[in-house]
Amino acid sequence: MRERAEHTTERRSAASPRPAYLVEAVLFASARPVSPAALAAATGLPDGALKAALAELEARYSPDNSGIVLRNVARGYLLSTNPACAPAVERFRDEARPAPLSGAAHEVLSSALYLGPVTRAGISRVRGVNSDAVVRNLLERGLLAEVGVDADHPGSPALLDVTDEFLTAAGAASREDFAPLDSLVSPEELSRLRERVLSATDPPAEAP
Amino acid sequence: MRERAEHTTERRSAASPRPAYLVEAVLFASARPVSPAALAAATGLPDGALKAALAELEARYSPDNSGIVLRNVARGYLLSTNPACAPAVERFRDEARPAPLSGAAHEVLSSALYLGPVTRAGISRVRGVNSDAVVRNLLERGLLAEVGVDADHPGSPALLDVTDEFLTAAGAASREDFAPLDSLVSPEELSRLRERVLSATDPPAEAP
């Protein structure tokens, strides 16, 4: 981290957005409060410059000056909508259509639906591609949840499963409402599937 | 809509955030471009006030003035981080910038942008190679979408077109932002190509 910060300082001499802009961008891209240490690490700003940048942003994003406010909460700094503008934001949220899910998201959800609870590694192995980013998005949207850990594997990776919200979205009362797995895939595929999921985080066992 | 507008105006007399603040707050809460109509519905602002608010915000959130920029993309307005600050954001999220698309993917997007809606077979014919794998990848990334079917052909193949996400990623307000296809190659270049092909494939003696 230290090395990265130094590297940035060097590079900033060329393009160099102002310190306050760097902090502003990081806060905009974070849904959670960001500690001064994390801000310093990301922006590469020394302590004094960071303090000055935050003071500048606090003035800029004060409730009287903007629809966005900068708050200094227990664990750090957080941008959020000005409460005075909340009704407009709420109306927007009511009318916004949720972003449709991608093909990859459907594959991850169906993996959890039919094979769950299953680890991230298990999902990635079934799909043949790293699925962590898709999983993160589905966790954020409340369609997947971590329901436990797989204690049999090193690092006890989290086990994922579909949520009630997922069932509601699919108009299903329970997982039994979906076509059974053996109606979708051949017996040969089914046995490969089991092998694949169970091998999960360990290197696959040697062929028999 | 009218009712809401009156309602808001009434309330504004009490707390009254400025119009630009209302628009700012709504844009802050949307990760996708918001159409002027949706902004008007959420904020209750009449057309003139909305335009003025957007002009004010465009100046405030210009690349030289802020770590956050306002862009007019995909027929709407979108706040995002200033690319000059991208390295800080990427360090903060500990995520590398997504790898650029391949040359094949750019060709498929170009086919869909200029010839779309178009079938997979249509794209493959223009490119001279099977493009199904590239199309699948772009569908997963949300840059292409199936927008209907070609009922005139056997099997009614799906018709593909570029998406709003593509326009956003390309920083385009609409597809009209792209120069027309027949302006991309000069007439001289096209006739040189023609000559080369015809002279290479046709013995000159046989020419009429």
Next chain:
Amino acid sequence: MTVHEAQTTGRSLSNFTVELDVYSGPYEWLLALILKDEVEIFEVPLRELVGLYLGARDPRAANALERDTDFVGSAAALVLLKSRTLSPALDEETGAPDDAPASPEELAERLSRYLEIRRGAEVIAARLAANAGHYPTAHAPPPKPGRLRLAPERLTDAARRAFSRLVDPPVQHLGPITVTVQELSAVIRTALARGPVSYEDLTREMDRLRKAVAFAAALSLAQEGRVRLAQTEPLGPLTLEPPA
């Protein structure tokens, strides 16, 4: 055959993973995905792939030799597939190029259209690059519960799609492979008995497919230490020499 080889059979590459622009994941999946058209072979940088393998290679591993052999075998298959993709698609029955233009006029027409699309692709590439690094707000509230609708058919289709990748794809459509790495290895070794030979001389009379397989065979022999490959400059002539 060594004791290690006898003990460890198959799946030797199962924990080799690759990070490429077009694919990231277990290597042993890459070939299957390519054969199923999930990944376009045209886009797989074979040179980078070999580099990744060499970077991850542990010569002290118990099954190092087996892994090398398996990798060379599968990499040779990729070279073969790629060389086939690069040659014009031939109709199995008639041997005529698929969907060939009917006349020089039509060919000129098609090439003109392709040139325009290619130029458009360059414009798009430049615009995407210029607009990279715009990250969206992290402050969008989640949609109201119950607003999202998922079609059960899309979920079952997705399951069918994802789960069926686990079975080895059919390869009959690729046609018979009429030449093997072993055959070309024998050709190379015979040639080497007379001293160093350039790759170009060796393959002058060969068709495209044989050239590709000869190259794979040379790599395979080099891995085994039975051939030395000499190339004095990048893209310069490649010479095969007997081992020192």
